[in-house]
Amino acid sequence: MADLLTLFPPGSARDDDGMLTLGGCRADALAEEFGTPVLVVDEPALRARAREYRTELTARWPRSRVVFASKAFPATAVQRVMVEEGLGLDVAGGGEIITALKAGIDPALIVHHGNAKTDDEIALAVEHGVGLVVVDNANDVDRLEASGANVDVLVRVIPGVTADTHAHVLTGHEGSKFGLLPADAAPLIARIERSPRLRMRGLHVHVGSQILDVEPFADSVAPVAALGEFEVYDLGGGLGARYTYADHPPSVPEYLDALIGAAREHLPAEAEIIIEPGRSMVAERAATIYRVTTVKRGVRTFVAVDGGMGDNLEVALFQQRFEAGIVGRFGGSDMERVTVVGRHCESGDVLVDGVDLSAPGVGDLLAVPATGAYCYTMANNYNGNRRLPVVFARDGRARLVVRRETWDDLLARDVD
Numbered sequence: 001m002a003d004l005l006t007l008f009p010p011g012s013a014r015d016d017d018g019m020l021t022l023g024g025c026r027a028d029a030l031a032e033e034f035g036t037p038v039l040v041v042d043e044p045a046l047r048a049r050a051r052e053y054r055t056e057l058t059a060r061w062p063r064s065r066v067v068f069a070s071k072a073f074p075a076t077a078v079q080r081v082m083v084e085e086g087l088g089l090d091v092a093g094g095g096e097i098i099t100a101l102k103a104g105i106d107p108a109l110i111v112h113h114g115n116a117k118t119d120d121e122i123a124l125a126v127e128h129g130v131g132l133v134v135v136d137n138a139n140d141v142d143r144l145e146a147s148g149a150n151v152d153v154l155v156r157v158i159p160g161v162t163a164d165t166h167a168h169v170l171t172g173h174e175g176s177k178f179g180l181l182p183a184d185a186a187p188l189i190a191r192i193e194r195s196p197r198l199r200m201r202g203l204h205v206h207v208g209s210q211i212l213d214v215e216p217f218a219d220s221v222a223p224v225a226a227l228g229e230f231e232v233y234d235l236g237g238g239l240g241a242r243y244t245y246a247d248h249p250p251s252v253p254e255y256l257d258a259l260i261g262a263a264r265e266h267l268p269a270e271a272e273i274i275i276e277p278g279r280s281m282v283a284e285r286a287a288t289i290y291r292v293t294t295v296k297r298g299v300r301t302f303v304a305v306d307g308g309m310g311d312n313l314e315v316a317l318f319q320q321r322f323e324a325g326i327v328g329r330f331g332g333s334d335m336e337r338v339t340v341v342g343r344h345c346e347s348g349d350v351l352v353d354g355v356d357l358s359a360p361g362v363g364d365l366l367a368v369p370a371t372g373a374y375c376y377t378m379a380n381n382y383n384g385n386r387r388l389p390v391v392f393a394r395d396g397r398a399r400l401v402v403r404r405e406t407w408d409d410l411l412a413r414d415v416d
Ligand SMILES: Cc1ncc(COP(=O)(O)O)c(C=O)c1O
Pocket: 069, 071, 072, 090, 113, 171, 206, 208, 209, 210, 236, 237, 238, 239, 276, 277, 278, 279, 280
């Protein structure tokens, strides 16, 4: 049987009694201290990944920056780790600006995205001196000019590249809602170049997410280069993560060899290159621990846990496959094929459709690896769910960085 442990953050292990440890902390002790479900981040693994990205990019293209795509895990504590490791932050909305600032970012290192930026968001970005605003459409330019501020901008270009990933996370294809086709980008670039306030710094491209081969990244560079020479090229994020035994995403060096190889071929040597990894930065650096609440044997065996689509929408949104195991019994003998489901009132609230668990029973702890990306992001209050806490584990010590919501939190916005 494939080793489930390999899907957990690097440094995860099994204690003498078989118990899963994350960042040196026993999963049962974490569940006891923080309750379940709980999202556990291996902090050293997260920092190591941030450093790997920086080191590998700088080695290939010295005039470069890694900017973490906050949307993948927009907890202030995660953004703070990125800031401490010398990364910039990509934000896609006012709220991510607020948390980025609280995380201690130098606003000049923020890259501001969005296909539907509001006046308020532009005002917030301008007020705080955000480093780069990525123009998605002509209305962005109207708003930026109306703000009366001097703003450095990139223009987001659709490269016309279709990657092999789920349609819901494709962004670089013709017909994408994000950015402009080159023919439409060109006149907008000319308009920005004429603007007394806006400074046309460069171009942006992003082909999609959970991309497991390098070609689409390399292919996205030439269409951008065809629009002319600029100071900055932001080549987006999108590298896939390993969720299942079958996933073999390119390593960071493999990805950058392809991307920077294309940059050397097509982009001006003196340009600055930015990349914006999200998912591949955080997905495999965290895991969620649940408690089994129900086991129902019939046509299928359903193992229901105390979380579900309230803390992981990746399955429902784009059928992402996850794996799972009972925390003290990975690879145990009496395996049973089950469907792991959540507690929400939707038949689509499935966490893992078909997985072998060792004698699952009520009260067991179940761990799902690779939940670091977009799970915290899309956690919600469905069925009065209290959003789960985030814990950083490091050298056997656990630190709560986001507490679980309380019943009072659920009532806090009621005005009557
Ligand atoms: C503009 C932009 N940059 C970066 C990212 C991060 O992508 P990923 O999390 O796949 O690395 C996204 C995500 O969709 C994005 O829209």
